[in-house]
Structure formats: C-alpha cells, structure tokens
Amino acid sequence: MAIAAPANAQPDAVAVAESLFNRGLADMLAGRYATGCPALSESHRLDPRPGRLFTLAECEALWGRIATAVARYNDFLALYSRMSEAEKLQQRERYDVAVEQRDALAPLVPQLTLSLPRDAPQGTVVQRDGITLGEPSLGIALPVNPGEHVVTTRAPGGPEHEVRFTIDRSESKTIELEVKLPAEAPPPVKPQGPGAQAVVPPGARPAPPPPDAGPSGRRVVTYVAGGLAASALIFGSVTGWMAINESSLADDECDDVPGQPGVAACTAVGKAAGDRAKDLGLASTIGFGAGGVLAGAALLLFLTEPPPPRPQVGQVGALRWSLLATPTGGGVAVRGHW
Incomplete structure (x- = not known):
C-alpha cells in the first residue's frame, strides 16, 4: 500500500x-x-x-x-x-x-442468461438486482455471484413482474422472462331483453356519446327553401304595398273623359304612377307565387325527412316513407316491415 x-x-x-x-x-x-x-x-x-x-x-x-x-x-x-x-x-x-x-x-463463477419473449413490447425494462440491463445484455451468458437474485420486467404501462431464483457455483442457468401486458378493460355486458340497457363493468368508463354530426343535407335544403320562401313573401308584400300607393296616386291624377266610358285623362305624373303600379303589381304577384311554392317545398321536405337512426332494443318493425316525383305527376311511397 x-x-x-x-x-x-x-x-x-x-x-x-x-x-x-x-x-x-x-x-x-x-x-x-x-x-x-x-x-x-x-x-x-x-x-x-x-x-x-x-x-x-x-x-x-x-x-x-x-x-x-x-x-x-x-x-x-x-x-x-x-x-x-x-x-x-x-x-x-x-x-x-x-x-x-x-x-x-x-x-466457479455462475453464468446466467436472461431473455425476453419474442412478443415482448418495445421498451420493456429488465432489471437484475436493481440494475437495469440493456438489450445487448439479454440473450447472452453473463457472470453473476452465487446465491439468490431478483429479476423484474415491466412493459410500458404494464405491471411489474418479479422472478426470484438461486444459482450455485459453476452453474449455468437460462431463464426466459415473462412480461405482463397492460390490463384491458372488459367489454360491457350485452342487454338481454327489450328495454334492457347495457351494463358497464365496475372500474370501466362508459363510452362517450357519439359527436353531433349536425343537420343533414336534406335539412339544410329545407332551411334554405324556408328562408327563400320568407324572403319572397316579404318581397311580394312590400311590392304589393308600393303598387297600391302608386295606384292611389294615379287615381288622383286621372279624370274620366265625359261621354267616353272607361277612358280617363291622366297627367304625366298619373300616367307614370299607373305604369309603376302595373310593374310593382307584377313583381308582387311573382313574389307571392315564388314564396308560396318555396314554402310548400320546405314544408314537404320537412314532413318527408326520415328520422335519424337510433339504436333501439327489442325493435320489432320499421316504417319508411318518401316523396316520388316524375315529369307527369308525383306521390308518396310508404313501405315497412314487421
């Protein structure tokens, strides 16, 4: 020394x-x-x-x-x-x-070989007597001291698995380790009768409700048709009121010609008011007509829209109906099964 x-x-x-x-x-x-x-x-x-x-x-x-x-x-x-x-x-x-x-x-030094199963998840940690063994240290014989040893394995997210064993002098031992995978939640119990509801096992979280997919394409068309119908009716009402005002102005500016029934003499203001009354009346008629057609179409689309599918237990039948349209006519088709 x-x-x-x-x-x-x-x-x-x-x-x-x-x-x-x-x-x-x-x-x-x-x-x-x-x-x-x-x-x-x-x-x-x-x-x-x-x-x-x-x-x-x-x-x-x-x-x-x-x-x-x-x-x-x-x-x-x-x-x-x-x-x-x-x-x-x-x-x-x-x-x-x-x-x-x-x-x-x-x-006299014992030789120990530790190996993982082929299906062991990536990232599985192996420790021998508290010392982490890397992948190069697995599958080959390594010298160890005689006596008792503890080997643990842990998969990512899984529980720890422990193995205890004893090795003697001059002994060669090979141990294939076991890896416990993360526990999976048991499936929910299926309902057994009409009106029964699925039972969620204790400790398992119930499945979240499906996200709202929003209105369907048919419902969007219904909304658009309804909005256009309301706009057309408002347009028809406004133009009709304006046509009435213009017609009143024309009446004030025009006088009947004596001896000529049905013939009136109008000033320039009255003649222009009469022409505007005719144009506004036509626009009002078109507006009311279009609004009525669009409102009817929106109502028909709303009434004939099929209900959204809903999971039901013990359902014994279904009824479905739809609108039929052809160049020469139309109708409503109804079909179902029981």
Whole structure:
C-alpha cells in the first residue's frame, strides 16, 4: 500500500478514504463482509490505490461474491501492467496472489442468461438486482455471484413482474422472462331483453356519446327553401304595398273623359304612377307565387325527412316513407316491415 495517491485527490477525500479503509479492513478481518466490503469499495472510489483495490478483491472473494472478486482481481492486474518497474517490484507479491485467486475462482463463477419473449413490447425494462440491463445484455451468458437474485420486467404501462431464483457455483442457468401486458378493460355486458340497457363493468368508463354530426343535407335544403320562401313573401308584400300607393296616386291624377266610358285623362305624373303600379303589381304577384311554392317545398321536405337512426332494443318493425316525383305527376311511397 506504499503507492502514492493521485495528485488530484483532495486532502479531505484522502482522509475519509483512509478512515473507510481502516474500518473496512477491520470488518473484513472480523468476518463482517456485508459492511467491510462496501466500506473498502467507497474508500477506493474516493482515493484509488492498488493496495485498496487488491484488498477489496480479497474481501469480495471471502464474502462469496466470486464474480465480483474476479472482476476486481482483473482490475488490479490491468493496473499492475501499467505500473513502472519500481512500482511492480513493490506490488509483486499482490500480483502473484491476484493471478492465483483469479485463475482459481474464474471456473466457479455462475453464468446466467436472461431473455425476453419474442412478443415482448418495445421498451420493456429488465432489471437484475436493481440494475437495469440493456438489450445487448439479454440473450447472452453473463457472470453473476452465487446465491439468490431478483429479476423484474415491466412493459410500458404494464405491471411489474418479479422472478426470484438461486444459482450455485459453476452453474449455468437460462431463464426466459415473462412480461405482463397492460390490463384491458372488459367489454360491457350485452342487454338481454327489450328495454334492457347495457351494463358497464365496475372500474370501466362508459363510452362517450357519439359527436353531433349536425343537420343533414336534406335539412339544410329545407332551411334554405324556408328562408327563400320568407324572403319572397316579404318581397311580394312590400311590392304589393308600393303598387297600391302608386295606384292611389294615379287615381288622383286621372279624370274620366265625359261621354267616353272607361277612358280617363291622366297627367304625366298619373300616367307614370299607373305604369309603376302595373310593374310593382307584377313583381308582387311573382313574389307571392315564388314564396308560396318555396314554402310548400320546405314544408314537404320537412314532413318527408326520415328520422335519424337510433339504436333501439327489442325493435320489432320499421316504417319508411318518401316523396316520388316524375315529369307527369308525383306521390308518396310508404313501405315497412314487421
């Protein structure tokens, strides 16, 4: 443990690392590996040194975590290969022990293969002992420590599925994991008799009502025809009132010619008023005629519009009627079934 600490190590971190190392070493020598090994690991993280790394590997081996111990021994050997000759001379004894321990423990490391089913949803998360495993870590044998392990899977939006198992030294085990999909709402219970209503299972939301599609094309034509009819009737009324006024003015400006029944002598104002009265009367007649036709058409369209389809339970019949129009006549067709 005579190798100097890195130059960038903070004095406080070095002091904490030294304290953790002493405590971890004491726990390891007393057989308290569950507390000693984590203390040694934290000591090496704060102030990495070859002696601390070697001691951590020894602690993991004594604890029975042989896969972790082999990895720590390999880390120490890789660090040893980068040392100077003087440093290698100081660490030579630890190097020999690390090689011997690694070669003895490597064949005893269990191998575990975890795989997902082919229909597993994209984005399924797999964790082993709280560590998330990426897709490259699935389907291949990976070294693990002997003992009990917990593997969980969770599909996006689905529940977590847990698997617990034990693996022994030198054992190779393959586990195909199970993935639980998100629960689907059960379908509503169908009605059984006339007038019955569908029952929504507890916890399921009832289907929202269908959006209002707005008036049908036939109803729009009815509205347009009704509006045009009202406009034509108003036009006929206004022009009729104007024709009456013009006719009154013509009567005032015209006098009967004596001895010539039916012949009147009119001033220029009266003659113009009479002409305007005739034109306005014709316009009023056309307006009333068009308004009446359009109003009748709108009323007929409204009365003959089929009702919108409505889902009914226990319906025993249907009645349908429509307007027929031909070049020579028309009528109403009615048909139904029971």
